[in-house]
Amino acid sequence: MDTVINLSYIVSATLFVFGLKMLGRVETARRGNMVSAIGMLLAIVATLLLGGLDYTWIIVGLVVGGAVGWWAAAAVKMTQMPEMVALFNGSGGLASMLVGWAEYIRDPNPDLVTSIAIFFAVLVGAVAFTGSVIAWAKLAERMTGKPILFKGQQPVNALIVGGALVLGIIFVITPPTSYGLLLIVILLSLILGVLAVIPIGGADMPIVISLMNSYSGVAALAAGFVIQNNVLIVAGTLVGASGLILTNIMCKAMNRSLANVLFSGFGAVTTAGTMKVEGEVKPITAEDAYYILEAASSVIFVPGYGMAVAQAQHAVKELADMLEKNGAEVRYAIHPVAGRMPGHMNVLLAEANVPYEQLVEPDDVNPTMELVDVAVVIGANDVVNPAAREDTTSPLYGMPIINVDQARTTFVLKRSMNPGFSGVDNPLFFKPNTRMLFGDAKTSISTLASEFKEAAAAA
């Protein structure tokens, strides 16, 4: 029986590898997810063949967890996707932590490697759990999205990490008498997850979410060493590595080093740029904006978190259809860190049936920006801030941006003149070719679309 189980694990590890590979291409992504789900099912069924399991309670756990997971996945709105992914991720981390804990209950005198693995499983699992919950709370606006900072934050964090490590070492050396220490390690790790994420601002959430994703993989990997199970080790490592790569992509898009992320305290901008912002803000009415768009032959939409908040993606698609009917070429320039999770904007626009060929990355669109008649910035701010290019003293300096300021005309749809999450002023708003269209993004876009409709009806 053991051979059957282990062979099944090899097959399911293979399915995970193929599934992840297929997730990397648009054409095969959906099937890839299916392949990896089959791998998971196989691993679960094979494990159930182990003798001595408590099947009654397993069914309870599976039914309750399955119902919650199914309901959450079916009910979540696309705009709430980042916080949902954070919650799923948190429950995975928690599960790994519990597996490590339970193994100690089963055998309070594990060998050296196993006790090291237990320590890592509870540490990383707990951090992934509470870190993800805080990320969820920030994204769902159950708590402030601004960085929470207090005096001595770094020393306190260092003290907790150091404390957990010291207790961990004692635990690893004398496991049978150290149950209390393990419980303290769990407690410290849970606190550490909270403290690691609270100083991080809302705009940096794409990095946090992909990093937490990586952590939950590492936690599963550690749990794999705890129960000496190869499929956990392979799957956990794959997730840990892919999460790290994604985190790295996000860091590059924000011009931050990974070390800067890992040692937290980032996203808390304390020094604003010193370059003087010159020029004046020029508001525009929807009607005037319509005339400019009506004459445009090339339009680029640049969505940001504001589009998600206003749920404006369907209105944007409607306006884009009007523009295309009017003979304009429409594209969407997506910055890798626009929104609150990696690829956030892509998901929202896909929901509104925007074909993905129209989605372009900054590098594709920046070289020809001078040829764009109108760039429409919808609730994006830092990712279009020219200070990142021009002002060496700006905290954003060096971050790759979408150069909408080089388009012939730029519309900025915005509720007010507040700066973005980074708290940095945006010189874009004061450029001579920028027009501010104040108000709710969805309402503004819908008004523009109806102007087109009326014109079409009149013709």
Place this chain on the structure above:
Amino acid sequence: MTMLLLLFIFVLSIFLGLELIGKVPSQLHTPLMSGSNAISGISIVGALAATAIHGTFGTILGVLAVAFATINVIGGYLVTDRMLAMFKTGKKD
């Protein structure tokens, strides 16, 4: 010896993982993240095994672990599928 073998598997998996996700187009970042997030629910295997532990407290930990891992697995795969179902090309329809 088992541990050494597991370490061997681990080290090879790191390289495999880093190679696997080399260049992913940005529109797939979210599905890739939530899809790999679902895979991290693999700790369900450990959770299932943990229910074999005798004694009330061990069973409670095991069942809780099963429930949370299941949320991660079911929710993760379904939500990823929901997102990927929306990705369309302009050529069709």
